[in-house]
Amino acid sequence: MAYLLLIWLINALAVYATATLLGGISVTSFWSAMAVALVLGLVNTVLKPLLVFFSLPFIVVTLGLFLLVINAILLQLAAGMVQGFTVDSFGWAVLGSLCISFVSWLLSSIFNM
Template sequence: MKLILSWIINAVAVYATASFLDGIYVKSFWAALIVALILGLVNTIIKPILVFLSMPFIVLTLGLFLILINAFMLYIASQVVAGFALAGFWPAVIGSIFISVISWILSTLFNTK
């Protein structure tokens, strides 16, 4: 049950971020659900490899390089999902921050951690 709730929370975070930012486009809430699913898969499979390979940059930037890795994960999702688009690099960076913050707030409110 917590897995489904986390998936819905991430979809709401993606949809809300697209509503707030001009550079992110989500066609519908169903597309946001698919984006959340793809982000979950990408964050599970690809992100740990990128974090391991970029560990010197993460340490050097005191963790700020993780924001760029999250933006790249968002970019990958935009390439896979047809109803989801990013206008460029900065919308991906700001969008990844927004999605993380909104998802964290909602996960705290609904106690999914």
């Protein structure tokens, strides 16, 4: 249980850092970042496997780059669900999903997760 809480905190820090670094993404508070991390975790668990399954031909043809589109769509979905978190455009969503993934990976490697 502590492992899941630590991952949730790491993802919230990644969301908050991304909102700080990128101008097209904003979060009003750290609690909003916590909510975004929770919603992203749930959306990635439930919807992402379905989207990947149904878009598998596009993923194969683009050599996996279509996964960036899926991640951006899920980030915009989370922005629509969480008050206090906004993504200005699809381009910012692509950059934001890349930044969140990188920061989350970096923090996870620091904490040996």
